[in-house]
Amino acid sequence: MARPAADPQRPGFDDLLNWLAPFPGRATTATRVAIICVLTTLVAIAYGTPEAALSAYVVFFLIRPDRVTSIVTSLAMLVLVSLVIGFVLFVATLVLDNPMARVASIAGLSAMLLFITSASKLRPAGAIIAMIVGFALDKLGSVPLGEVATRALLYAWLMVAIPIGAAVCVQLAIGPSPRKLAGNELARRLRIAARVLRDPDVPHDALDDCLSAGDEEIGKWLKRSVLEGSSARADAAALRQATSATFAILVAADLVGREPAAQLPATFAEPLASTLERMARMLEAGGYPVDIAPSDLALPPSDALAPLARVAVGHLSDAIKDFTTVVAPAATPDAIPSARGQFFLPDAFSNPDHMRYALKTTVAAMVCYLLYSLLDWPGIHTCFITVYIVSLGTTAETVEKLTLRIAGCIAGALAGTAMIVFVMPGLSTIAGLLSVVAIGAWLSAWIAFGSPRIAYAGFQMAFAFFLCVVQGPAPAFDLTIARDRTIGILLGNVVVYLIFTRVWPVSVAGRVDAALVELQQRWRALTGMSSTRLQRAQAASAMARRRALQNDVAWTHYEPSWVSPSQDWKMAHRRMLAELEVLEVPMTLLSERHTADTGIDAWLKRLDVNADRRASIATRRTIATAPTAPASSPADQERLSLLMLGDARLIQLDHAAHEDDAAKERVPHASA
Template identity: 60%
Template sequence: MARPAGDLVRPGAADLLKLLAPFPGRAAITFRVALICALTVFVTSAYGTMEAAISAYVVFFLTLPDRVLSVVQSVAMLVLVTTFIGIILVVSMFALNDPVWRVACIAGLSFGLLFVTSASKLRPVGAILAMIVGFLLDELGSVPFGEVATRALLYAWLMVAIPFGISVCVNMLLAPSPRRLAGQELAKRLRLAARSLAEPEATRDALTACLREGDAKIGTWLKLSVLEGSTARADAAALKQAVSSTLAILVAADLAVRELSSRLPAPFAGPIMATLENMARMLEAGGYPVDIELNLPDATGLSPLARIVAGDLQRAITRFTVIEEVEEVQESKAAVEAATPPAAEKAGGFFLPDAFTNPDHVRYALKTTAAAMFCYLLYTQINWPGIHTCFITVYMVSLGTTAETVEKMTLRITGCLIGAVLGTAAIVFVMPVTTSVTGLMAIVFLGTWLAAWIAFGSPRIAYAGFQIALVFFMCVIQGAAPAFDLTIARDRTIGILIGNVVVYLVFTRVWPVSVAARVDEGIAALQRQWAQIARLAQTGTLRAQAASAMAQRGALEQDLALMHYEPSWVRPDSQWIAQRRSALARLGALEGPMFLLAERLAERLAERQPDDTAIDEWIRRLDPGAPGGTAAAVTQPPLPEASNNEAHAALLNLGNARLIQLEHAAPDDAAKGITIHAPA
């Protein structure tokens, strides 16, 4: 499914053009999706399969940036769908001729699949499987006898197998390898760091967004590239070190951007920028730099913070792919595990750790099933099958929390209206002069291009793109040949709107789930994680955990931003939100100093003094409910005996100064934020 949206503010007209602006890879994946959808229309027309619009829409869930995951996901989905169609075949033997049993089977299978969706790694596709099962059982109820039902199931399998097969073929031929994507992403980050030295103000937001992304995506691509064979196993360790070094380069560049006293003069910035550009070109070409030389002038005349930036950049660049020797200091297993965030625990299991203890999983399955069955009974009892899309929509828009569901619904209603306008315009002005499947393919290609450009762009508007595609396909793909029945387009659009309204009413009134609990758990986990990061001695492990922590903080900020979608009876009070927003702001200000300080503590781990507790004191002040939430109540942490180290002292002073500044400004800024983002 589409990625969950959410940023600090709802996108408005001023920044909509920025959200639609091109970025590397966006046009390529948009073209692939449009091509696969057009080819799917051609093949479904040749076979005359039912619900060709659903076949085209499924493509949006199969296509990923790299070819390995795209192919694996397509094959895995085909296996799952084949398995579930087999289950439907068995169930239909008992429920085909009995409406009561058929409704009971739809509800029972829906509840079971949705529970597994919420409580396991099936989450991205589980709701789609539940929708397919329910929809097929409903369709089978209208067939006259068993042989036709069997053939209908075979055609249903074709309905999903066709886009899966075409997706595999196209992605194998056109999608980039994970190795190429990893190199491009590293090159992009190096160029951003280089540009930030020359244009600090213009790159500040981009650097922050880059650090929020973390390294998980690049790490996954590198692992896949080894499995695929595009990266030799001998090079994997060096590339992993390149990811680690890139994080250190970004953190140093971020310090230079945020602090005037840490910015480098031209004699320092020039050689660093040129070296980073050369490294980026090597990574884009498919290789990686080794034996890098970077000679900088004497840094005696620089400020302490500027010396930190210059020294860290020089060290990270010259040791960009130098694999760290870990024999001297081995991490204890307990320390590494303690620094791992809860989200990563038990990553190898299929079910989540709280799958059978958290009642929210059962409640989510019950609420979604109840909403879906209401829609099902609605269009069957009033004998209006044209609005059956309300049943499909319920599975598409329901999410675990009220905020996510309402946000998704808002974007989907917007996308629904846009898709309906585009589809209706195509039916009125284009379809009457279209006489072949080739013309229908061209129409689908153009409409898919627009929807995919939105769906695979910014997460803030991605769901709207998915809904544009669904409604557009429902309008223009009415059978095996071009057709222009406006009644079908009208009914399907009405059904989608009904489904959105039903989900909103159910998820805001029945067992509403706020993101508040997730925010509190996340902040507590981040405090523990940073405390353990400060005690790690292996630089590679430290950087990996720090990148994870920065990404986790970005996710928590998005969760807080989602709260303005929650109704007033679900959303926590303004003081609660202000405290959490302040805690995350302080954590964001301290991430750079904590990272740089932790690296220095790791280098001299054997000499660390017992009273070297600056990071621990900072973390205590991050607690939203701690008494140190105002500047008047705080005391600066004592400097350790090693404070004669100028860099160490400079980082401690920087962290303290940032904390005090934010703690002074927190009450007013938080109140303003609540006023803006707290609709009734």
């Protein structure tokens, strides 16, 4: 049975529970973040560096799943901050004595850096650099040029250097290696496939997530493991092949789990599932299976099985037997040409949206800057910082991020205020303060390093919480800090919303339309690939891209009515992505087992978003499968079964759409 059509709506309480649910590695990441935040706070307080709360917050930008990327990110940030501080000091010597020149330099540098952010590979670091430069020039304007200004910049460097040092030490001590993460992820996927083979009726959410996640992250971990030395090059090559084979196993398991005609009897399912579990244990132990012979599977003849079941058994057997067999080195596929060597995007100087984004963000930032300067209310300077953090290329992304920032800010401020009122009065030592920091950091990290849908709220929760509870070298009770910072964040969000929804608003719809064309090209490219591993990697990347596009379509509910596309556009694109989703497994199996088959291109031709959605079911089926020769051999029967499977899934979507339309027409309307 085909999976239901994707029709994402506004998230509800059940979605929130799913986003907060534990998954492998989430608790350990939160624990590492808490340890680093505690060490950072301890060092900052011991040496008396200002803004210890900001130092603790910097930790959240340094954490990555594996220790190699975390350490490289930390050191790269240290170099970047050093260069930025040197640049700020140079600019300050030119404009610090002239307030008008200082304001003009903040605006000019902001626009320049934001344009580069939007039009190049500098994103998202460019917006942070623009924020640091502007905020530093503003703060230096309140001190005389000379030793005081220089010392302020040195303290700013220490604010970043302390958490970087703590992060590097902790990651070296307890950070997971990329090799271990790759092995654990492959083992998790194999166990999910084994569970579906044994019981096709189990929920398929985990299997869907694995297929939609793609293999890119695992490939990066394997590259970093070679760089780190935790994997030999030969081992990394074998594990890359294992990644490809695991994807094939997941595809076959999805077929078994969703199609009654593909379900396997126990004589097939049990040996296959047991083999997958043994392979998973090897991967978790740090090794990988080699030389799996056909006799190891002990499968009976498959001639009596239905064609779809034979497809599943054959696909599983081939993937298991060649699990780590490296035939020849293969490059990561990228059928769609990309300008990887260029710093600027191809449309950097032709697309006006890049300059418009820079100007909108700069205007919003300067409005906030002038507002808190004229009001002489420096406590709400977070409005200036908020502008750079929440402003993104499209209106939907911007509104989503500012929504998460508001939610995280309020949650963190409430938690911090509760600590000040009920906990801080009973603390008398630095150990008590560090315990409070650890609790807040752990809870914030649980959100920040979980689902991407709510991750940014965790960052803002940590920011507001640290500003409330870390006010000096001892427990403090000043509630005005929490109040002012919260007001500043809310004010910045209001300014960004007003400007980004009314001045040159950019809908996510344009990006979706272009990406859909590219996605279909990815699927068409499957039939022209000679390597099975390249086909699998291409299919995995296409599935991940489809999931990203579904999220983009879901984001349109964040857009105001005058920016958001029409309801017909949303329904058509949800329908098209749902059609692609139900065809993914048939197309993957067909391309691998029947190279250069025309069935894939025939399916894709009918997925035109502007096609008549009320065409007859018979016409749709004819477009997909005609003409089909009679099946004479087992291979022909398997091919025909895959073609019929794709057609049946499309017909099922047609029926569901017609039933929805009929239900809407039957809804009674109130009489006038």
